[in-house]
Amino acid sequence: MRLVFHIDMDAFFVSVEELYDPSLKGKAVVVGGRSEARGVVSAASYAARKFGVHSAMPLRTAYKLCPHAIFLEGNLDRYRECSKKVAQVLHDFTPQVSMASIDEAYLDMTGTERLYGPPIAAAHKLHEKIRQATGLNNSIGASRSRLVSKVASDQAKPNGVLWILPEMEASFLGPLDVRKIPGVGKVSEATLAQYGIRKVRDLARLDETFLSEHFGRLGIALAGKAKGEDAGGWYDSEIGVAEDPKSISHERTFNEDTSDAVVLEATLARLSEMVGRRLRDHGFHAKTVQLKLRYKDFSTITRAKSLPRPTQLDTEIVRVVKHLFRTSWKAGCTIRLLGVHLSGFEGQAAQMDLLEGAQTERLGKVFAAADKMRERFGNDSVTLAGGMRGKFREKVHEAIPNPTNEPVRRPGKD
DNA sequence: TCTGGGGTCCTAGGACCC
């Protein structure tokens, strides 16, 4: 019988900070930035949560709720390092591991009973190994499906282990709020409530035709999830098989909204270089380039362009992004955020004629050299795409301080 | 409350092709 573990680190960012500064233990700690900064909470300690602080909440709101909390910017490198340590423990435990994010993983534990004993014993062993190797608390959910194990690890928090016996999935999920089902957010919760559907058991009672008629594909997925099935969608993918990214993006919210065209275009150039570099690191070529624009009133638009041939070159990305920008920016309107997004990846550029090919190859070498420079001397050492001269350079650096190319996803509730 | 940044997946309309 299939057996899946879901491992979720408790208050990951905060717990890592406590490792480096034990005096933080037991205190109200908020990771995400200064209390007056423009941003949201990445992680909050349990002491801070008592005051209503939670992740994704604006920092300023968190400050109002809990003014005595210690606000930290956070150290992504540290979190990545700890995440790697956790991943190592998991891989040493069993070969089929998928890291779902920086603080979360799935293990396919099918057929490990002779080695580790019954599921609950295995889970406790792993729980303890992680604690010993990293000093970090974690929670583990175990069951026949990824979905149920995920919900179970959440119910096991903090620092607990929960095994849902085979055939018990429906009675475990039944009494929970529909919001506990991954994929049901604020909006779906509200829509379902209009039909009087509040608990998972309400969902499980409905027939599939009703769900499909009122909620489309989501309805079908929900029907399966309410029964604890992985069938269809993301939860169906195999554990331990790494998948290529489908998009690469960078975006930046300005510390202060701006309508300065020079700053805006220079920022776009910088963001383009950042996505371009990661694209080349993967050895991909992108077909579609997308610009994202958020005005000061938070209204947001995206404008995309698919290229005749996929590209890997910063110059090409910058050219398309700037063209999109010039044709969609309501000139003079104050902007809060800019973003550059690449998608439609191919391993290789499609065939091109000889002349063009030679030119592209030459440019490719220039960018490869620039990437190496950045690796050796830091991201600020090379800027190719223009718009970064003189005093504007400083302004843009202020807007995008010391950018890194590796994205990190914030841990969720925990 | 005044709202980050990096992703995935879904919907829906229109173009275009056969």
Added chain:
DNA sequence: TCTGGGGTCCTAGGACCC
């Protein structure tokens, strides 16, 4: 001269997750 039907690509937006 009253109007098919499917498939695929492109674009824009939005829900959701961590």
